[in-house]
Amino acid sequence: MAPFLLIALLLVYLFTLNSFKAKKMGHPAEVEVLSKALSGIGVDEKSLVSILTKSHHEHKRSIRRGCSQFFFEDERQFERWNDDAIKTLKGEFKRFKDAVVLSLMHPWERDARLLKKALKKGPQQYGVIVEIACTRSSEQLLGARKAYHSLFERSIEEDLAAHIKGSERKLLVALVSAYRYEGPKVKEDTAKSEAKALLNAIKNADKRRLIEDEEVIRILTTRSKPHLKEVYEQYKKISGKSITEDFEAELFLKETIECLCTPHTYFTKVFDTALRVDANEDAKKALTRLITTQEAGNFKGVSAKFAHKIEERVKGAYKDVLLGVLARGEMNGQV
């Protein structure tokens, strides 16, 4: 009699424990939906609306108990929001707003503000300066300089020159000051000799100073894009490798060449980095920057290549913007 009672009690105990546990874990389906809606790039507004409108007090409590990445047990016995999580969420909710504001902004104002921000943030953001200076047309870059005057009552070159202290100063100031010729005319002889000059610079330079080499800077910051593309080809002929490979050690030089000669490679790289699971905030911000500032035609093939990742990682209204911009790009190559 007693063992049966014990077993029965044990079973009852285990059963209540289980259901108690279940209550503690929250309804697994909802927890999953919430987690999914709030992780990745952007937020899934639709799912969130449905969870919020359909959940009552009990639901929400069980959600809090089930989402350990957002909530933790406070010492005074209540489930508390994780401050870091709120911060991250802020960023993700903001993504769509940034896309809207940036998209509607005049391209000149946009570039001027992006340049200022990049300068303020410091060396890890200087790549944005390279990107803007090298991927805009001469007139667009000029427009950004004009807008900079209006917005900040200084010239972009004086701010860059005064605030950048490192060896990349010469390169960056020269890049934003360029007003490149845009015609197709290219002198093959000059391109050949300049490819040789670059090869020499690489062979002879103590790698750290390559970014300060007079000839390298002269060629990269004054020649026209068609000319540089020719230099790129000539370089491959005489050295067997691409300039981008040989500039691997100097990030800013590498990105300069990429943006000027093979922009598609650069953009694909930015997309790839932004869509990785371990992408940091800067990488994700780059996505917004690209889709709102580039002519969609530069992204041909990107949507196909990254379709799966976009589906997985990007959410909600932000995803709609991304896919929409890419689709239009595939169609007619112009924003």
Added chain:
Amino acid sequence: MATLTVPATIPSVNEDCEQLRKAFSGWGTNEGLIIAILGHRNAEQRKLIRQTYAETYGEDLLKALDKELSDDFERVVLVWTLDPAERDAFLANEATKRWTSSNQVLMEIACTRSANQLLHARQAYHARYKKSLEEDVAHHTTGDFRKLLLPLVCSYRYEGDEVNMTLAKSEAKLLHEKISNKAYNDDDLIRVLATRSKAQINATLNRYKNEYGNDLNKDLKADPKDEFLALLRATVKCLVRPESYFEKVLRLAINRRGTDEGALTRVVTTRAEVDLKIIADEYQRRNSVPLDRAIAKDTHGDYEKMLLALAGHVEA
């Protein structure tokens, strides 16, 4: 203030073109007529004349002038007839070529023009020479001169009056340090001159004088033979006192044994529609003789007549 005088009522563009055509026809050339017309038309009017002439006679007016005229007279008429942006592009391009190279001219154009005028010159350069001004300057200059000239021609300075006095103080200090150490080609020294707005540079120079007693340019006179220092001094002058700079160029061009027609032509044609009057006043103040009299004394013939027309000289 400009010295160019345009009559209150002028003939129609077609009449001007007809007259110019007449001036070329026959055995000689009627230089007087050319001076009377082109020497008294502003940039817009000259542009219209060139357009209409080309449409009417199927020939570029400048080519016709090139055929008919020669020497200094031809050059002054040719350079004058171009519109300001094209003219700057033409002079800059010349200044990068081996036999006519001149760091001074490049600096002069980069520093005495407004930000937008320099920009238009760069645009005209693209159109005319199928390359950028900066790639030519970079390619044809070296060392310290390139270090200074390249950022100067690439600058697009802020043009407002706002001045930051704290910045003026710290940059005056920086300049003083570099100059005391004779580091004339220092990156930061060049940075200040090549990127700051003209108003800011002026404030910095005032601050410099207040703090350290001397004008910046006086402290840059350490070695009178050093060409780079001379260019640096001229740069500073062009940025804050262009009329004083131009006065000196004219003084050296006219009073020398012989005349530097290149410089004379350049200053008169590039400033006649801008501030030649102010420069002429400076000239008289400094040399005790009116500019037009000095020009008349030192030049002759049609060249003289054209210069005088542009300088606003009125026959007594």
